Amino acid sequence: xxxxxxxYGGAYVAETLIGNLEELEREYLKVKDDPDFRAELAKxxxxxxxxPTPLTPLHAISAEIGRPxxxxxxxxLTHTGAHKINNxxxxxxxxxxxxxxxxxxxxxxxxxxxxxxxxxSLLGLDCVIYMGAVDAERQAPNVQRMxxxxxxxxxxxxxxxxxxxxxxxxxxxWITNVNDTHYLLGSAVGPHPFPNIVxxxxxxxxLETREQILEQEGRLPDCxxxxxxxxxxxxxxxxxxxxxxxxxxxxxxxxxxxxxTDKYAGPLIKGRPGIFQGAHTYILQNSDGQxxxxxxxxxxxxxxxxxxxxxxxxxxxxxxxTFIQDHEALHAFEYxxxxxxxxxxxxxxxxxxxxxxxxxxxxxxxxxxxxxSGRGDKDLSQAIEALAxxxxxxxxxx
Amino acid sequence: MNRIQRTxxxxxxxxxxxxxxxxPVGFPAAETSESLIRTLCESGADLVELGVPFGDPLADGRxxxxxxxxxxxxxxxxxxCIEMVARLRPSYPELPFILMGYCNSFLAYGLERFAAxxxxxGVDGLIIPDLPSTMADPWVEIFRPHALDLIFFLAPTTSExxxxxxxxxxxxxxxxxxxxxxxxxxxxxxxxxPAFLKQARAATDLxxxxxxxxxxxxxxREISRHADGAIVGSALIRVIQQAAPDQLEGEVRSYMxxxxxxxxxxxxx
Numbered sequence: 285x286x287x288x289x290x291x292y293g294g295a296y297v298a299e300t301l302i303g304n305l306e307e308l309e310r311e312y313l314k315v316k317d318d319p320d321f322r323a324e325l326a327k328x329x330x331x332x333x334x335x336p337t338p339l340t341p342l343h344a345i346s347a348e349i350g351r352p353x354x355x356x357x358x359x360x361l362t363h364t365g366a367h368k369i370n371n372x373x374x375x376x377x378x379x380x381x382x383x384x385x386x387x388x389x390x391x392x393x394x395x396x397x398x399x400x401x402x403x404x405s406l407l408g409l410d411c412v413i414y415m416g417a418v419d420a421e422r423q424a425p426n427v428q429r430m431x432x433x434x435x436x437x438x439x440x441x442x443x444x445x446x447x448x449x450x451x452x453x454x455x456x457x458w459i460t461n462v463n464d465t466h467y468l469l470g471s472a473v474g475p476h477p478f479p480n481i482v483x484x485x486x487x488x489x490x491l492e493t494r495e496q497i498l499e500q501e502g503r504l505p506d507c508x509x510x511x512x513x514x515x516x517x518x519x520x521x522x523x524x525x526x527x528x529x530x531x532x533x534x535x536x537x538x539x540x541x542x543x544x545t546d547k548y549a550g551p552l553i554k555g556r557p558g559i560f561q562g563a564h565t566y567i568l569q570n571s572d573g574q575x576x577x578x579x580x581x582x583x584x585x586x587x588x589x590x591x592x593x594x595x596x597x598x599x600x601x602x603x604x605x606t607f608i609q610d611h612e613a614l615h616a617f618e619y620x621x622x623x624x625x626x627x628x629x630x631x632x633x634x635x636x637x638x639x640x641x642x643x644x645x646x647x648x649x650x651x652x653x654x655x656x657s658g659r660g661d662k663d664l665s666q667a668i669e670a671l672a673x674x675x676x677x678x679x680x681x682x
Numbered sequence: 683m684n685r686i687q688r689t690x691x692x693x694x695x696x697x698x699x700x701x702x703x704x705x706p707v708g709f710p711a712a713e714t715s716e717s718l719i720r721t722l723c724e725s726g727a728d729l730v731e732l733g734v735p736f737g738d739p740l741a742d743g744r745x746x747x748x749x750x751x752x753x754x755x756x757x758x759x760x761x762x763c764i765e766m767v768a769r770l771r772p773s774y775p776e777l778p779f780i781l782m783g784y785c786n787s788f789l790a791y792g793l794e795r796f797a798a799x800x801x802x803x804g805v806d807g808l809i810i811p812d813l814p815s816t817m818a819d820p821w822v823e824i825f826r827p828h829a830l831d832l833i834f835f836l837a838p839t840t841s842e843x844x845x846x847x848x849x850x851x852x853x854x855x856x857x858x859x860x861x862x863x864x865x866x867x868x869x870x871x872x873x874x875x876p877a878f879l880k881q882a883r884a885a886t887d888l889x890x891x892x893x894x895x896x897x898x899x900x901x902x903r904e905i906s907r908h909a910d911g912a913i914v915g916s917a918l919i920r921v922i923q924q925a926a927p928d929q930l931e932g933e934v935r936s937y938m939x940x941x942x943x944x945x946x947x948x949x950x951x
Binding site: 558 | 736737738740741743744747754759760784785786787788789790791811812813814816817834835836837838839840841844848859862863864
């Protein structure tokens with residue numbers, strides 16, 4: 285295992301953690317191709333998570349746009365309601381193999397926290413979750429769920445009180461408790477070997493998609509769209525298609541209220557390479573190298589960094605990275621609910637919004653797949669309020 | 683011999699260990715920072731570790747994080763830290779100044795440009811907690827021709843194999859982390875510390891300095907028996923935070939002198 289994607293990646297962490305990262309890499313390489321581990325994981329993914337998730341054709345929207353056939357990969361239908369459970373369960377199983385009884389994790393939108401709390405509850409591990417105080421407020425139902433599953437929840441009041449600060453606190457906890465604790469990182473970010481591990485455990489999304497589209501359409505899709513915060517759902521979806529040059533891959537970042545304001549995320553669009561939270565990657569930063577503030581209506585996309593593999597894929601041009609603003613995501617959220625009876629997470633709504641724009645440029649008979657990384661129950665009250673405000677504003681403008 | 687080597691050689695001759703205070707530049711206020719650092723320089727510091735404030739300091743505990751945040755709010759940049767050393771250098775020609783900061787601050791400045799500017803200002807070495815020796819080759823290559831020491835950490839969790847590689851790449855001294863954890867005051871030194879230092883001592887000629895959790899004279903005295911220096915950060919910041927403004931320099935001076943005294947052999951105390 286290398287640890288770098290081009291010049292991106294690496295393990296820029298305190299010396300105290302290196303021993304643990306080396307141990308993690310060793311143990312991960314052991315289980316990676318171990319048929320027993322893979323079989324146990326596959327069984328849990330099937331019986332507990334509910335995999336494979338469907339690849340749903342969007343008949344009404346495809347008919348309305350009248351161009352490509354649009355499919356949604358339904359990670360929203362997994363147990364706990366987002367792709368995060370794939371990685372959480374797999375890493376919890378790995379932690380158990382490593383003889384670690386205690387798991388720490390960070391969470392932004394709460395979906396990863398819920399997934400980790402769920403996996404730990406299933407496997408009998410002690411679970412400690414760090415969550416920014418601001419995120420905890422906007423994701424109250426997920427806070428309750430984590431507690432119900434027996435997780436010890438620590439609210440983080442430093443910095444911006446969001447995902448980046450929760451990651452910092454989780455890493456500090458790990459530095460202090462290196463011997464008995466596994467840090468269960470939830471996205472394809474952080475020091476090596478985490479981006480590799482998360483990439484591997486999320487690849488199930490793309491592998492299933494590939495099989496399903498070949499079965500349903502007899503060919504690969506023309507285009508695949510996924511949202512990118514840290515980028516775990518996107519890398520899981522893209523990974524089995526990276527070699528297929530004919531498949532156009534698009535990662536959608538969050539532009540918040542717009543790049544002309546001070547409230548946006550999107551490090552692949554507005555950031556530059558630097559070192560943050562263990563990896564060399566694109567980050568939002570000022571000219572002194574201080575990490576920039578980030579904003580998105582979707583808490584899971586509100587992160588100033590991105591997985592190092594995405595930085596590499598951007599530089600070599602294999603994946604196109606683009607952006608969607610809060611209001612566009614909200615409209616897509618509502619549209620998908622209305623037209624197809626599917627409630628997307630606000631994160632996934634960014635992918636849906638951009639996919640609708642791309643669809644309008646595609647031809648009839650082409651195939652477009654959108655990764656619906658999670659469901660929107662957690663976002664309901666926030667999205668409804670924001671939609672009401674948005675419509676008021678739009679009405680007053682027109 | 684450079685300034686850091688000369689300092690350790692002198693201390694070794696005197697039978698003393700080094701007292702190394704840490705303070706972020708621009709803390710607690712932009713206007714008072716320089717005179718506070720001068721107080722440290724004049725009250726027993728053998729080397730001075732100046733913090734380059736970073737907003738997300740992962741290896742630091744709450745006290746240093748808050749102090750860094752305050753220093754950032756006071757407008758401290760890496761350039762300001764280099765300029766601080768340039769102003770101090772003429773007054774303290776033999777005192778080593780070490781900058782402690784996180785990777786991204788140096789990257790954003792540009793490594794080549796930073797190395798040249800830092801050396802010109804009189805900076806002697808660098809401590810970068812998120813740059814482990816494994817990742818450091820490109821940095822070492824840039825800094826070595828400038829004779830800028832890159833000081834690496836040794837943790838209780840560092841494997842023997844890694845320790846050897848770390849020692850061969852590092853220069854100046856070896857920063858031995860007393861405990862698994864982040865910076866911050868602790869009541870007691872861990873029992874395993876002497877054995878850990880003994881192992882390190884057997885493997886390298888570099889001076890060994892111990893940091894993380896060092897706060898009292900007793901700690902410093904204990905460390906002086908096994909190592910070449912003690913690094914005091916969070917505890918010093920606490921003294922600064924708790925002192926009344928008009929007594930700040932006096933309190934810092936007396937705290938430093940007490941600690942410095944504990945680095946000396948018993949006959950001289």
